[in-house]
Amino acid sequence: MYRLKCKQIVDSQEFKEILDLPMDEEVPTAGSLRDLLSTYEKDMQINQAVVAQAEADAKKSGYETGHFFTLQTDEEGRVELVTADLTELDASVANELADRVMQTPDRTGYTGYLLGDGIAPNGEIFGHGISFPEGSITGDYFLRTDMVPNRLFRYDGRRWVKIEDNVRMTLTNTNTRSTQKGTFINNTNTTTVAGESFPERQSLSEALKAKTDNI
Numbered sequence: 633m634y635r636l637k638c639k640q641i642v643d644s645q646e647f648k649e650i651l652d653l654p655m656d657e658e659v660p661t662a663g664s665l666r667d668l669l670s671t672y673e674k675d676m677q678i679n680q681a682v683v684a685q686a687e688a689d690a691k692k693s694g695y696e697t698g699h700f701f702t703l704q705t706d707e708e709g710r711v712e713l714v715t716a717d718l719t720e721l722d723a724s725v726a727n728e729l730a731d732r733v734m735q736t737p738d739r740t741g742y743t744g745y746l747l748g749d750g751i752a753p754n755g756e757i758f759g760h761g762i763s764f765p766e767g768s769i770t771g772d773y774f775l776r777t778d779m780v781p782n783r784l785f786r787y788d789g790r791r792w793v794k795i796e797d798n799v800r801m802t803l804t805n806t807n808t809r810s811t812q813k814g815t816f817i818n819n820t821n822t823t824t825v826a827g828e829s830f831p832e833r834q835s836l837s838e839a840l841k842a843k844t845d846n847i
Contacts, residue, residue, distance in 0.1 A: 643670035683804055692800040694746025702741035702753040704734055714771075736771035738786055740796060750775055750782045750798030758784070764792055 641647050643666060651666040666672075706712040712735040737753045752758040758773030759765055760782075765774065770789040775782055781799055785792040819833040 641669060643672050687802055687804060690803060692749070693803055694748075694800045695744060696749075697740070697742045697747055698749060698751055698753075700742060702737040702739075704737045736773070736786065738788065738793070738795075746799050748781075748784075748796035748799045750784050750796070752784065752786075752795075 641650065643651060651664060651670065653665050654662065655665055655668050656662040704712045714732055714735050736756050740747065740753050752773040756773055758775055760775040760777050762776065762778035764776075764785070765772075768774070768787040770787060772787040773784060773795070774787070774792065775784050775798075779797075781797045783797050784795040786795050787793075816833075821832045822829045823832050824830075
């Protein structure tokens with residue numbers, strides 16, 4: 633008489649050798665026991681559905697203000713108006729619009745925690761790239777994609793002025809998030825010092841090793 637204690641096999645390291653066995657020894661191409669018993673694919677589908685629903689409910693961190701209108705005012709507090717000279721209007725310049733009435737905002741009209749999304753206020757057209765364009769006019773927006781996080785600028789007629797950083801991001805923990813926080817935590821780079829390579833991300837116990845005091 634034998635007494636046995638059985639438990640369900642799950643797709644884990646504990647049962648790896650068992651699950652790697654062929655499903656049918658006479659048909660090697662039939663797959664492994666893992667293909668037959670594992671619920672990995674179904675679990676991944678459930679997890680992805682949960683993540684997708686979470687991103688739909690809370691798309692990004694911070695607060696959404698893009699649907700609010702920002703009014704640009706002059707030094708006297710009045711609405712800053714612009715005029716378009718139809719005889720000299722350059723249609724190739726995005727900001728020169730014949731129907732434009734108000735100047736583009738020189739800053740977002742709302743302040744708070746995690747508001748920057750890298751999008752020009754009031755739905756204004758903006759360019760993007762790794763260097764500022766030439767021939768810009770007052771009120772043009774440009775997103776610098778070579779900065780992390782990406783930074784939105786506005787041309788004031790003399791220079792490009794920072795408007796905001798794109799600090800809002802999805803709450804899903806992925807390696808594609810290009811933010812300073814994400815790249816710091818998920819940093820896999822190495823640095824070479826005096827011919828020896830070291831990982832840039834180290835625990836404090838490695839960076840601050842105890843040393844004997846011989847003095």
